[in-house]
Amino acid sequence: MFKENIKKMRHLIMKVPGVRNIVRKSRELNKRLFLGLLWPIKRRSLIQQPRMSLRKFMGTFLRAGDVAFDIGANTGDTALLMASCVAKPGLVYAFEPIPACFAKLEQSAKNAWYRNLRAYPLALSDTSGNLTLHIDLREGGFASTIVTEHSEREATWHEARYSPTSVTATTLDAFCETSNIVPSFLKIDVEGAEEMVIRGGHKIIAKFHPLIWFECWCGTDNGAQINHNLGHFKQLSDLGYNFFLATLF
Numbered sequence: 001m002f003k004e005n006i007k008k009m010r011h012l013i014m015k016v017p018g019v020r021n022i023v024r025k026s027r028e029l030n031k032r033l034f035l036g037l038l039w040p041i042k043r044r045s046l047i048q049q050p051r052m053s054l055r056k057f058m059g060t061f062l063r064a065g066d067v068a069f070d071i072g073a074n075t076g077d078t079a080l081l082m083a084s085c086v087a088k089p090g091l092v093y094a095f096e097p098i099p100a101c102f103a104k105l106e107q108s109a110k111n112a113w114y115r116n117l118r119a120y121p122l123a124l125s126d127t128s129g130n131l132t133l134h135i136d137l138r139e140g141g142f143a144s145t146i147v148t149e150h151s152e153r154e155a156t157w158h159e160a161r162y163s164p165t166s167v168t169a170t171t172l173d174a175f176c177e178t179s180n181i182v183p184s185f186l187k188i189d190v191e192g193a194e195e196m197v198i199r200g201g202h203k204i205i206a207k208f209h210p211l212i213w214f215e216c217w218c219g220t221d222n223g224a225q226i227n228h229n230l231g232h233f234k235q236l237s238d239l240g241y242n243f244f245l246a247t248l249f
Helices: 001-014 019-034 037-045 054-061 077-086 099-111 146-158 170-179 195-200 200-208 231-237
Strands: 067-071 089-097 116-122 131-134 162-170 183-190 211-214
Touching: 019 037, 019 099, 037 054, 037 077, 054 077, 054 183, 054 211, 067 077, 067 131, 077 089, 077 099, 077 116, 089 099, 099 116, 131 146, 146 162, 146 183, 170 195, 170 200, 195 231
Parallel strands: 067 089, 067 183, 089 116, 183 211
Antiparallel strands: 131 162
8 A cells, every 4th residue: 555655646746847857867867877987886786686687797797998789779778888888998889770769879879978889770680781670669669670570470479560661781790891890799689680690790700709698589479489490599609609598588
């Protein structure tokens, strides 16, 4: 009963004119401080978390001067954390082809404490040129993908609605060669296109073996097999990578 009353009180307070904006500004300031001036405190709290998550992994293993790639950066929250991890000597390259998400990613880049976050409205794949991106019309666009099979499954089993949009793509190898960059860390969250990203970055991955974190859904969903080939595991295994399971949903 007490908790319900607290929730009702918060709901009423948030309706007061100007309060919502104050809360938003306060959260933005809090984020900026703890990803900048107070970063050592934030890093310590991340490292002390009980389970291995992406945030804990980055706080533990990324160091000042590293070059990190956020492939499938969405609105930039993870990229901002990366930018704090690699600090002023390092750089973060964030890729997000969804226009609405990229606009927020650009704002995140402007808010980076060290001004070391670079945002690109590109999809990474195994070819360069124009590709069809199936944009998930749900809030956040979290299941947007360049893989038609993935979008069809989401539409069938989770009632997702998609809007096909032409986007510009490049490969990891081409981007790194053109920009003369060697990545220390790759975060890949591309909704079923992992094989394509790794295939497009085979040269740079084989030569420099950056740390790689990727999201992967396995098993079945409503009786339908997901990622039944799991080709990206073989790709990386053939390059000498070992795997660990960080989180399981």
